[in-house]
Amino acid sequence: MRVRIRFEKTGIMRYVGHLDLMRFFQKAVKRAGLPIRYSEGFNPHQIMSFASPLGVGLTSEGEYMDIDIKEQVNSKAALETLNANMVEGLEIKSFKYLPDNAEKCMSAVTAASYLVTYKDSKDDVCYVDNILELKQKFFDEAASINIVKKTKKGERELDLKPLIYRFNIRVVDNKPVYDLLLSSGSTDNIKPELVVKAFHEFLGLPEFDELSLDIKRTDMFTGESDSFISLGDIGQ
Amino acid sequence: MKKLALPDDILMQIDKPARYIGNEFNSVKKNPADVDIRFAMCFPDVYEVGMSHLGIAILYDMLNRREDTYCERVYSPWPDLHNLMKERNIPLFALESQDAIKDFDFIGMTLQYEMCYTNILQILDLAGISLETKDRNNDDPLIIVGGPCATNPEPIADFVDLVYVGEGETSYPALLDLYKEHKAKGFDRQAFLRDACKIPGIYVPSLYEVTYKESDGTIESFKPKYNDVPATIVRQVVADMDSTTYPTKMLIPFVRAIQDRVVLEIQRGCIRGCRFCQAGMIYRPNREKSVDILKKQAKELLASTGHEEISLSSLSSSDYHALGDLMDFLINDCLSEGVNVSLPSLRIDAFSLDVMSKVQDVRKSSITFAPEAGSQRMRNVINKGLTVDDIIGGATLAFKGGWNKVKFYFMLGLPTETDEDMKAIPRLANEVAAAYYDTVPKEQRQGRCQITISTSFFVPKPFTPFQWAPMYEAGEYLRRAKIVNDEMKAQLNQKSLKYNWHHSDVTVLEGVFARGDRRLCPAILDAYKSGCFFDAWGEYFDFDKWLAAFEKNNISVDFYAYRQRDLDEILPWDFIDCHVTKAFLKKEWENAMNATVTPNCKMKCSGCGAARIGSGVCHNAR
Numbered sequence: 013m014r015v016r017i018r019f020e021k022t023g024i025m026r027y028v029g030h031l032d033l034m035r036f037f038q039k040a041v042k043r044a045g046l047p048i049r050y051s052e053g054f055n056p057h058q059i060m061s062f063a064s065p066l067g068v069g070l071t072s073e074g075e076y077m078d079i080d081i082k083e084q085v086n087s088k089a090a091l092e093t094l095n096a097n098m099v100e101g102l103e104i105k106s107f108k109y110l111p112d113n114a115e116k117c118m119s120a121v122t123a124a125s126y127l128v129t130y131k132d133s134k135d136d137v138c139y140v141d142n143i144l145e146l147k148q149k150f151f152d153e154a155a156s157i158n159i160v161k162k163t164k165k166g167e168r169e170l171d172l173k174p175l176i177y178r179f180n181i182r183v184v185d186n187k188p189v190y191d192l193l194l195s196s197g198s199t200d201n202i203k204p205e206l207v208v209k210a211f212h213e214f215l216g217l218p219e220f221d222e223l224s225l226d227i228k229r230t231d232m233f234t235g236e237s238d239s240f241i242s243l244g245d246i247g248q
Numbered sequence: 249m250k251k252l253a254l255p256d257d258i259l260m261q262i263d264k265p266a267r268y269i270g271n272e273f274n275s276v277k278k279n280p281a282d283v284d285i286r287f288a289m290c291f292p293d294v295y296e297v298g299m300s301h302l303g304i305a306i307l308y309d310m311l312n313r314r315e316d317t318y319c320e321r322v323y324s325p326w327p328d329l330h331n332l333m334k335e336r337n338i339p340l341f342a343l344e345s346q347d348a349i350k351d352f353d354f355i356g357m358t359l360q361y362e363m364c365y366t367n368i369l370q371i372l373d374l375a376g377i378s379l380e381t382k383d384r385n386n387d388d389p390l391i392i393v394g395g396p397c398a399t400n401p402e403p404i405a406d407f408v409d410l411v412y413v414g415e416g417e418t419s420y421p422a423l424l425d426l427y428k429e430h431k432a433k434g435f436d437r438q439a440f441l442r443d444a445c446k447i448p449g450i451y452v453p454s455l456y457e458v459t460y461k462e463s464d465g466t467i468e469s470f471k472p473k474y475n476d477v478p479a480t481i482v483r484q485v486v487a488d489m490d491s492t493t494y495p496t497k498m499l500i501p502f503v504r505a506i507q508d509r510v511v512l513e514i515q516r517g518c519i520r521g522c523r524f525c526q527a528g529m530i531y532r533p534n535r536e537k538s539v540d541i542l543k544k545q546a547k548e549l550l551a552s553t554g555h556e557e558i559s560l561s562s563l564s565s566s567d568y569h570a571l572g573d574l575m576d577f578l579i580n581d582c583l584s585e586g587v588n589v590s591l592p593s594l595r596i597d598a599f600s601l602d603v604m605s606k607v608q609d610v611r612k613s614s615i616t617f618a619p620e621a622g623s624q625r626m627r628n629v630i631n632k633g634l635t636v637d638d639i640i641g642g643a644t645l646a647f648k649g650g651w652n653k654v655k656f657y658f659m660l661g662l663p664t665e666t667d668e669d670m671k672a673i674p675r676l677a678n679e680v681a682a683a684y685y686d687t688v689p690k691e692q693r694q695g696r697c698q699i700t701i702s703t704s705f706f707v708p709k710p711f712t713p714f715q716w717a718p719m720y721e722a723g724e725y726l727r728r729a730k731i732v733n734d735e736m737k738a739q740l741n742q743k744s745l746k747y748n749w750h751h752s753d754v755t756v757l758e759g760v761f762a763r764g765d766r767r768l769c770p771a772i773l774d775a776y777k778s779g780c781f782f783d784a785w786g787e788y789f790d791f792d793k794w795l796a797a798f799e800k801n802n803i804s805v806d807f808y809a810y811r812q813r814d815l816d817e818i819l820p821w822d823f824i825d826c827h828v829t830k831a832f833l834k835k836e837w838e839n840a841m842n843a844t845v846t847p848n849c850k851m852k853c854s855g856c857g858a859a860r861i862g863s864g865v866c867h868n869a870r
Contacts, residue, residue: 024250027265032502039500039554040273042586050586054609058586069260097554099271100250131256223260 014110015079016117017094018244022071025101030065036102037077044093049080063117063232063243064124064196067203069223074125074231076117076243078110108247117243120234123177124196126204129189129226140215143188144181150214151179159210172210175202177237193240196232253341253348254329262328266502267295270321270343273500274552276308278318280345284428286352287311288342288389290322291360292367293784298323299499300507302561303358303395307416309495317424320344322355324367325374327782333374340374350376352389353427356412359397362761363754363784365404368393369776372407379773380406381454386437390427399483399530400710400821403761405453406769409441413824414449414484415516417492422447445477449484452477456823458766465807467765467818482825483530487863489516489537494545497552509557509590510549514542514574518563519849519865521856522620523631523840524662526709527563529833530826532856533864534849539570543577550587557588566595567850575603583607596642601649614653614698615646621665622658622672628843629664631836636676643680647687652697654680660728660749661706663717663840670728674736674745677701681741696744701736703729703748705755709762710821711828713836716813719759725752753791754783759809765820768808771801829857 021033028036038058041048050056059080066072091107098104114120140146150157157172178193194202205222212220233240252259252269259265280286289308291298298304304321311319320342325333333340339348349355355375357368369379372391378384381391393401394412401411412419423444430440445452455477459468472479486492498510517534518527546558558578565571578589589607594600596615604613619634621627627634643654658673677699684697705725708717720728729749736747761768775797782788798805813819815834822830832855839846846854849865859866 024252024269024271027259027269028502029266032266032504035504035508036273036500036502038556042550042554042556043273043552045551048586054612055588056586068265097273099273101271223257 013081013084014112014114015081015090016106016108016110016114016243016247017077017079017104018106018108019075019077020073020103020105021066021075021101022073022103023101025099026069026071029068030062033066034060034062040094040097041079043097044090046079046085046090046094047082049082061116061118063121064201066229070227070229072229074229074242074244076121076232078117084109106244108244110247114246115234117232119198120246121197121232121243122195122235123193123233123237123240125178125230125233126192126194127189127228127230128192128204128208130187131224131226140188143183143215146215147179147181147211150211151176157210159206161206172202172207175200176207177240179207193233251346253338253346258329258332258336258338262332263326264295264503267323268325268329268343270346272343272502274497275321275344275499276312276319277344278312280318280347283318284316284431285314285318285354285424286347287317287319287354287356288322288349288352289319290355290357290371292324292357292364292371293360294326294782295323295501296503296505299501299503299505301358301360302507302511302513303416305495305498305511306493307356307420308499309497310417310493311420311424313493314421314424316428318344322349322371324370324782327788330370330374330781339376340371348375349389353431355389355391357391357393357408358395359393359401359404360395361784362397362403362758363789365761365772366776366781366783368404368407369773370781373776379776381409382406384409384437386435388437390437390440392423396526396530397762399526399824399826400762400764401451401453402766402820403764403768403772405766406773408453409437410444411451411453412449413451413481415486417486418484419447419449423450442474442477448482451481451824453766458820460767465804466814467820470818470820470823480823480825483827485531485827485861486516486535487861489535490541496545496548498549500553500555507559508555509559509588510546510553510555511559511561512542512546512549513537513561514565514568515562517858517864519567520564520633521631521836521846521848521854523629523713523836524620524659524706524709526712529711529713529828529856531563532826532828532858533861533866534567535864536569539573539577542574546578546582550582550585556586557590558582559590560592562592564595565592566597566600572599579603579606596638596646598645601642601645605649610650611694613651614655614700615643615651616655616657617642618657619676620657620659621662621669622674622676623669625843626662626665626669626672628845629840630659630662631840631846633845633848636679639676640679640683644683644687647684647697652684652688652694653700654697655700656680656702658701658703659706660703660732661720661725663714664843665728667731670731671735673701673703673732674739674747677736677745678739678741681739681744684744685741699741699745701732701745701747703732704750705752707755707759707762710819711824711826711833713833713840715763715819715833716815716817716837718812719756719809721810722752722756725755751786754786754789756805756809757783757791757794760803760805763813763820764808767801768803771797771803774800827856827858827860832856 049059063076087107094104161170175195180191182189209220232243235241390409392410393408441452458470461468515536517531519534620632708714778793
């Protein structure tokens with residue numbers, strides 16, 4: 013029986029990396045007494061997988077993991093006991109049984125949405141008066157957005173345009189807030205800082221420091237660009 | 249959101265920021281305004297090492313059970329963060345509240361190894377507290393240290409206000425109560441220290457005066473400065489292990505600690521009496537927990553932590569009276585729940601091999617022996633009651649059971665060691681390899697067997713029968729390692745043997761500190777000021793800086809490490825009574841020189857002095 017768990021990772025938990033988070037959940041699931049299934053062999057491990065690792069420094073309202081359990085438990089009670097085993101900055105939002113044919117969250121994810129702000133008032137960005145117009149030119153009116161992406165093997169040219177499903181800017185307190193929906197998953201995983209960096213270059217701003225961005229993942233989706241479904245809307 | 253002492257840009261540029269944010273599951277949250285005493289408990293090494301320490305887990309739990317006390321944790325910031333904190337004047341903070349520890353009432357540090365002494369200074373320095381006790385005033389926290397190295401605290405006497413000699417469970421309540429009394433009537437540091445030194449096990453170094461002989465530099469007298477200050481400090485131990493405090497939950501670090509598992513202490517002390525082993529002497533008498541308590545604690549701890557592994561902690565688990573019962577319980581009740589049982593070093597026999605084959609993958613795991621010495625003569629000198637037959641017999645059983653990897657641990661530089669004793673090490677390994685080829689038929693072998701030999705260099709420690717023994721210069725240790733290596737290459741089965749040895753510079757320094765006196769303090773201070781810390785970490789250890797600090801302060805390595813001490817010399821730790829008497833240690837030194845074996849405590853009482861405690865193996869029916 014497979015279960016999909018949606019959780020939030022906020023506040024100071026942003027400094028805990030993905031491997032450490034996985035280990036935290038392995039122990040939390042045991043403390044909660046969930047009848048999780050183990051793999052066979054001399055070093056049995058829990059059958060648990062995460063949709064997509066979240067980098068250190070990022071927060072999220074929409075993280076997912078799938079687990080296999082041996083027998084059905086009450087979803088509401090499981091959610092409560094799991095939450096009793098969380099720490100500040102981690103909260104379980106839903107506990108849903110998946111249909112048998114559901115794809116694993118890790119392979120299902122095709123897109124992720126983000127809200128990006130600036131940690132400190134970056135004067136050079138905040139006072140670009142016509143930022144909304146420039147954004148039109150950069151994104152809506154552009155046929156392609158070509159960038160050079162650094163990879164482990166070197167550099168490669170990449171057109172971002174077809175991989176950005178939404179690029180909106182709201183101006184709040186004279187500061188831009190980026191609302192992004194980006195291609196995600198095993199192929200063409202686009203990080204929000206890459207997109208903001210391309211925009212900075214388009215604006216002709218000097219050096220870009222990705223550590224100045226406050227990035228929050230808001231949700232993850234599966235499906236095609238015309239019919240995205242939140243990973244949390246699958247199952248019951 | 250919880251406040252953090254470190255700003256975001258620092259957390260984003262240092263290695264493993266989760267070391268510094270606290271928030272671990274099972275960590276204790278109290279409102280500092282609701283308590284009388286704020287206690288910062290520190291393991292002066294990196295987080296992953298410190299979080300693995302059982303002693304701190306016990307004390308953290310015990311102190312926080314007091315409503316009037318909030319005990320928080322501190323570890324040594326790694327050098328990357330150390331530099332940033334210095335640069336930006338960020339004071340060292342406790343993990344739970346993230347408050348600066350300079351404003352705490354106590355900072356307690358555990359001394360698990362000598363090479364952490366500069367890290368004590370790092371903690372004080374980053375906290376913004378004077379490094380020397382003479383410069384501190386009423387507003388500064390009290391610096392208290394404990395742990396195995398507190399059995400000779402003299403090399404750090406200038407830096408600490410109080411030393412706790414013994415097991416923390418016993419005298420802390422009295423110390424904290426006394427502190428509260430003093431705080432209520434207007435705290436005066438000197439008055440408090442003068443009262444605290446009367447609590448059993450509490451040593452206040454500043455209340456003692458040491459004089460030295462002009463002739464040879466050894467101690468002439470070691471005396472309290474005042475009549476009401478005790479001349480002898482008696483090490484405090486828990487009499488009954490079943491009723492003593494033990495945590496029902498343990499903290500779950502985000503960063504993987506060295507011990508990422510439940511650690512269950514099954515007994516304290518050891519019956520064996522190996523003559524090089526400090527733990528085997530100072531933790532006497534051997535005191536066991538009852539097996540029913542252990543089963544209950546194992547269940548509780550697994551449930552409250554969610555750990556997927558449990559390990560037993562003791563100096564010699566095979567000597568625990570109900571090991572079979574306990575192991576059956578762990579295998580039957582825990583293994584099925586997805587919990588691994590990891591085995592401490594057990595004596596290799598049919599029983600332990602049977603247990604091991606149930607809990608680990610035989611093909612991948614190895615069998616470990618710690619004979620400590622290669623020749624029978626040398627093993628008799630150190631009182632390691634292990635014979636060649638035990639080793640070959642155990643290895644043969646293991647080979648029959650499917651293992652083909654064996655690890656051996658030895659020491660070099662033991663008292664009376666000759667070249668023949670050194671050569672006996674690879675010869676013993678060769679015999680074990682030969683036993684493999686005799687035991688396992690060719691068609692069943694999966695390649696060669698692998699016999700790994702590791703040697704460390706012996707460091708004489710206080711309160712052992714070898715406390716008078718000389719050490720050797722670094723070059724001599726390497727010569728000995730070479731003899732082992734050359735002899736290994738001459739063995740028939742040399743292709744099945746592998747040899748690792750340790751560096752020797754750090755060994756010499758460890759030797760200086762282990763048996764040092766308070767004249768070392770200025771040198772340690774200078775070494776820290778010249779940049780020495782994290783000395784236990786090879787990449788940060790700088791022997792030349794240490795030699796410079798010694799030279800500047802007229803410290804002779806020869807005097808502290810290489811010289812044979814006279815049996816009647818006043819040793820810097822003689823004022824501490826560890827229950828084991830000096831007369832016993834002297835007798836054991838003579839037995840060692842005659843290569844005479846002393847029976848273990850279960851076989852026969854040898855009158856070491858620990859029976860005074862009134863509990864444990866000394867009073868069990870033999």
